[in-house]
Amino acid sequence: MAERFEIMQKALLKMLEEKKYLTLRDLLVTMNPSDIAGLFEEVEEERIPLMFRLLPKELAAETFVEMDTDAQELLIRSFSDNELKEIVDELYVDDAAALVEEMPANVVKRILKQADPEMRRSINQILRYPDNSAGSMMTTEYVALRPQMTVEEAILRIRRQGVDKETIYTCYVTEGRKLIGLVTVKDLLLAEQDDTPVQDIMLTNLISVTTHTDQEEVVRMFSKYNFLALPVVDGENRLVGIVTFDDAMDVMEDEATEDIEIMGGMLPSEKTYLRSSVFELFKNRIPWLMLLMVSATFTGLIINAFEGALAAQVALTAFIPMLMGTGGNSGSQSSVTVIRALSLDELELADIWRVIWKELRTSILCGIALAVVCFGKIWLVDRLLMGNEDITLMINLVVCLALAATVIFAKVVGGTLPLIAKALKLDPAVMASPFITTIVDAVSLLLYFLFASSLLGI
Amino acid sequence: MAERFEIMQKALLKMLEEKKYLTLRDLLVTMNPSDIAGLFEEVEEERIPLMFRLLPKELAAETFVEMDTDAQELLIRSFSDNELKEIVDELYVDDAAALVEEMPANVVKRILKQADPEMRRSINQILRYPDNSAGSMMTTEYVALRPQMTVEEAILRIRRQGVDKETIYTCYVTEGRKLIGLVTVKDLLLAEQDDTPVQDIMLTNLISVTTHTDQEEVVRMFSKYNFLALPVVDGENRLVGIVTFDDAMDVMEDEATEDIEIMGGMLPSEKTYLRSSVFELFKNRIPWLMLLMVSATFTGLIINAFEGALAAQVALTAFIPMLMGTGGNSGSQSSVTVIRALSLDELELADIWRVIWKELRTSILCGIALAVVCFGKIWLVDRLLMGNEDITLMINLVVCLALAATVIFAKVVGGTLPLIAKALKLDPAVMASPFITTIVDAVSLLLYFLFASSLLGI
Numbered sequence: 001m002a003e004r005f006e007i008m009q010k011a012l013l014k015m016l017e018e019k020k021y022l023t024l025r026d027l028l029v030t031m032n033p034s035d036i037a038g039l040f041e042e043v044e045e046e047r048i049p050l051m052f053r054l055l056p057k058e059l060a061a062e063t064f065v066e067m068d069t070d071a072q073e074l075l076i077r078s079f080s081d082n083e084l085k086e087i088v089d090e091l092y093v094d095d096a097a098a099l100v101e102e103m104p105a106n107v108v109k110r111i112l113k114q115a116d117p118e119m120r121r122s123i124n125q126i127l128r129y130p131d132n133s134a135g136s137m138m139t140t141e142y143v144a145l146r147p148q149m150t151v152e153e154a155i156l157r158i159r160r161q162g163v164d165k166e167t168i169y170t171c172y173v174t175e176g177r178k179l180i181g182l183v184t185v186k187d188l189l190l191a192e193q194d195d196t197p198v199q200d201i202m203l204t205n206l207i208s209v210t211t212h213t214d215q216e217e218v219v220r221m222f223s224k225y226n227f228l229a230l231p232v233v234d235g236e237n238r239l240v241g242i243v244t245f246d247d248a249m250d251v252m253e254d255e256a257t258e259d260i261e262i263m264g265g266m267l268p269s270e271k272t273y274l275r276s277s278v279f280e281l282f283k284n285r286i287p288w289l290m291l292l293m294v295s296a297t298f299t300g301l302i303i304n305a306f307e308g309a310l311a312a313q314v315a316l317t318a319f320i321p322m323l324m325g326t327g328g329n330s331g332s333q334s335s336v337t338v339i340r341a342l343s344l345d346e347l348e349l350a351d352i353w354r355v356i357w358k359e360l361r362t363s364i365l366c367g368i369a370l371a372v373v374c375f376g377k378i379w380l381v382d383r384l385l386m387g388n389e390d391i392t393l394m395i396n397l398v399v400c401l402a403l404a405a406t407v408i409f410a411k412v413v414g415g416t417l418p419l420i421a422k423a424l425k426l427d428p429a430v431m432a433s434p435f436i437t438t439i440v441d442a443v444s445l446l447l448y449f450l451f452a453s454s455l456l457g458i
Numbered sequence: 459m460a461e462r463f464e465i466m467q468k469a470l471l472k473m474l475e476e477k478k479y480l481t482l483r484d485l486l487v488t489m490n491p492s493d494i495a496g497l498f499e500e501v502e503e504e505r506i507p508l509m510f511r512l513l514p515k516e517l518a519a520e521t522f523v524e525m526d527t528d529a530q531e532l533l534i535r536s537f538s539d540n541e542l543k544e545i546v547d548e549l550y551v552d553d554a555a556a557l558v559e560e561m562p563a564n565v566v567k568r569i570l571k572q573a574d575p576e577m578r579r580s581i582n583q584i585l586r587y588p589d590n591s592a593g594s595m596m597t598t599e600y601v602a603l604r605p606q607m608t609v610e611e612a613i614l615r616i617r618r619q620g621v622d623k624e625t626i627y628t629c630y631v632t633e634g635r636k637l638i639g640l641v642t643v644k645d646l647l648l649a650e651q652d653d654t655p656v657q658d659i660m661l662t663n664l665i666s667v668t669t670h671t672d673q674e675e676v677v678r679m680f681s682k683y684n685f686l687a688l689p690v691v692d693g694e695n696r697l698v699g700i701v702t703f704d705d706a707m708d709v710m711e712d713e714a715t716e717d718i719e720i721m722g723g724m725l726p727s728e729k730t731y732l733r734s735s736v737f738e739l740f741k742n743r744i745p746w747l748m749l750l751m752v753s754a755t756f757t758g759l760i761i762n763a764f765e766g767a768l769a770a771q772v773a774l775t776a777f778i779p780m781l782m783g784t785g786g787n788s789g790s791q792s793s794v795t796v797i798r799a800l801s802l803d804e805l806e807l808a809d810i811w812r813v814i815w816k817e818l819r820t821s822i823l824c825g826i827a828l829a830v831v832c833f834g835k836i837w838l839v840d841r842l843l844m845g846n847e848d849i850t851l852m853i854n855l856v857v858c859l860a861l862a863a864t865v866i867f868a869k870v871v872g873g874t875l876p877l878i879a880k881a882l883k884l885d886p887a888v889m890a891s892p893f894i895t896t897i898v899d900a901v902s903l904l905l906y907f908l909f910a911s912s913l914l915g916i
Binding site for chain 1: 488489492613616620621626643644647648680681682684686704706708711715717718723731736737739744746747748755759761768772775776777778783786790794795799802804805809820823824827831839840844895899
């Protein structure tokens with residue numbers, strides 16, 4: 001599939017090079033806008049405007065929306081005012097608003113000049129809402145019906161207005177701008193009588209969000225209720241827009257990426273990996289690295305404090321990495337699980353005792369299993385196979401007890417900290433492996449030396 | 459919003475307790491099936507069948523689909539054959555197939571006995587496809603049109619057949635069972651003339667998947683093309699089913715969760731965190747912990763080999779945790795970024811040199827920045843503030859050089875290994891932090907002792 005697509009892409013690029021524009025155009029019009037946008041990424045900059053002009057108006061606008069920001073800017077700069085107006089007229093309002101948000105000021109000025117007054121008003125309305133809110137995701141183009149309309153009148157209205165609307169399949173019933181119900185095209189088409197009033201078949205137990213609802217919450221509602229679209233209302237329950245499932249899907253993907261980046265100890269990035277410059281990657285990665293490096297000072301201090309113990313029993317040093325590593329892995333398993341469950345709304349703060357109890361029992365199982373295997377491994381491999389006579393039975397016991405205790409500590413703390421972060425209105429994802437690891441490193445050393453000093457008497 | 463919902467839930471549960479069934483029923487019918495299913499999770503087991511029987515038939519089936527497997531099984535066991543048949547008749551085929559897949563054998567037998575022959579055939583067809591394939595995600599209930607039908611005839615057909623179909627908004631045009639085009643209800647409603655044949659307005663540049671396409675690929679196509687539904691064809695381009703956007707959204711979420719779990723060093727789980735038993739959590743977590751603990755034997759061996767050096771310069775030991783920790787964090791940043799980009803199809807194997815080049819430059823920047831800050835910190839804090847006279851300028855230099863080298867190694871390896879995993883047809887997510895950390899731990903120690911022995915002459 002992907003391979004066939006690449007072969008096709010090469011053929012098209014060759015046509016462009018050989019200036020076979022008519023054949024190229026005939027092929028382009030059979031393609032999907034996303035694929036055409038993908039093709040533009042492979043074209044040299046100076047040829048982009050030329051190839052873009054081959055596309056018929058509607059397809060051109062649809063392709064434009066799918067292109068990356070750099071190509072969009074390049075195109076707008078090459079457009080005449082008239083060409084720009086043609087594209088802007090074809091855009092859906094939410095796409096136009098997204099474009100305005102991403103372009104530099106002088107380009108924005110040109111876009112807004114070419115937009116008709118109604119579009120300009122809608123764009124400005126959407127841009128007024130905070131980033132990551134339902135208001136900033138929504139489109140103001142939806143089909144609104146009155147409750148007294150008959151099924152026939154409703155269908156007629158959809159036929160008249162539908163061409164400019166992002167979705168026609170869910171229509172909203174309003175009275176004095178207030179949202180009072182919704183009716184789907186399926187309901188309208190399957191209605192037995194054409195003269196049934198819309199209010200008799202509309203759904204009134206509405207699920208809606210307000211303009212300020214966080215986009216994460218919007219996504220959760222889509223994945224919970226399987227809606228095609230979700231109405232957005234203002235403080236007085238007046239319908240101001242709708243969010244469609246495709247935008248929710250994009251946000252769902254972005255939110256997962258953001259969680260993963262934060263869990264990996266990075267600042268979340270706006271751009272894809274290949275589009276990020278080296279300096280941008282550096283900026284996103286260095287803060288956590290610095291913070292964690294400096295906070296590792298503690299582990300250094302602990303080791304210094306127990307220098308005497310380490311000198312007395314040199315064999316102890318060799319197990320430090322294993323102890324810290326296993327502790328870190330145990331903790332990050334728990335924190336990652338809890339962070340994801342929080343993201344998916346499967347857990348809430350009130351569950352904290354259930355989490356602690358579950359992690360405690362799981363960690364005791366893991367701790368015992370690891371300690372037993374570790375004890376055997378140290379005795380068989382390190383002592384008998386490698387012949388390290390420094391490792392006594394007592395040292396082995398100290399290592400394994402510290403291991404079990406570290407695992408239990410790491411898992412309980414790893415499971416709890418994301419919930420505490422949530423309670424403090426912080427992003428739970430910051431409590432993931434890098435952070436947990438640093439705490440666990442210090443604590444595992446303390447536990448290790450505690451067991452060593454009490455059992456070995458040093 | 460969520461709070462209001464909880465208050466409502468409490469009121470409903472109280473009604474159930476006080477046996478105010480009629481009032482309860484009147485409220486339940488105004489609620490969304492997902493919310494009713496949520497309510498069932500709070501009800502005591504023995505009351506579930508009673509409350510379920512309050513729901514009218516269609517709402518009962520919709521709620522049933524949203525319930526968790528345990529509650530579903532409990533209900534089916536309490537159903538009479540007749541009640542079971544009523545529910546099964548109302549289910550969409552893909553939901554019925556999912557149910558059959560999750561229930562124990564004796565329950566499955568009862569379900570299949572109550573399903574009508576056509577439904578039974580469809581369920582069996584879907585279950586024949588491999589797990590995680592488009593075939594296992596699809597539903598066989600879609601609207602098929604003939605190319606010669608007029609717009610009017612097509613709408614009539616949708617009105618007649620639509621009630622049982624999961625989506626009516628995208629209709630597929632077939633000829634001798636082969637898929638030749640698609641037409642949306644929007645196109646049909648907005649068509650200017652009622653007697654236009656469907657073949658004149660249908661889209662023919664179709665994007666489809668085959669029954670064996672992996673579900674990850676299916677999800678990528680949804681997020682790329684924003685479809686409501688995607689047709690699934692067999693090897694001869696015959697239409698066998700469709701995948702709808704809501705199922706794609708669920709899979710998208712599941713795939714992200716799976717990636718996150720694997721990146722956290724766990725086996726992916728089928729159940730949510732709170733529903734997993736302690737033993738299931740243990741089973742998912744212990745394999746990687748064991749593997750990584752045992753492989754940490756290498757770090758122990760390296761430390762043993764350089765025991766002499768550590769004894770000669772005791773100050774060296776204190777920096778081991780910082781060095782390994784920073785290396786691990788650096789590596790996991792890169793691996794997590796590359797793994798996510800691979801999941802989103804933003805990167806492919808051919809980009810490996812670009813990744814190495816990008817990681818190399820980023821890691822040099824990070825390495826230098828960290829080394830400089832570390833050098834200052836060690837001198838100011840450890841030497842001057844703490845008065846640790848063991849730390850010489852040379853030791854500081856060894857630590858910072860090893861730090862920079864470790865960061866560079868960790869980032870390049872962290873960025874490359876997921877791509878290599880992909881080339882070897884392994885899941886790139888296994889190359890995340892726990893795995894990378896273990897490699898980096900060993901290498902950082904080697905680099906450290908290398909610098910120590912060459913610069914300090916030990």
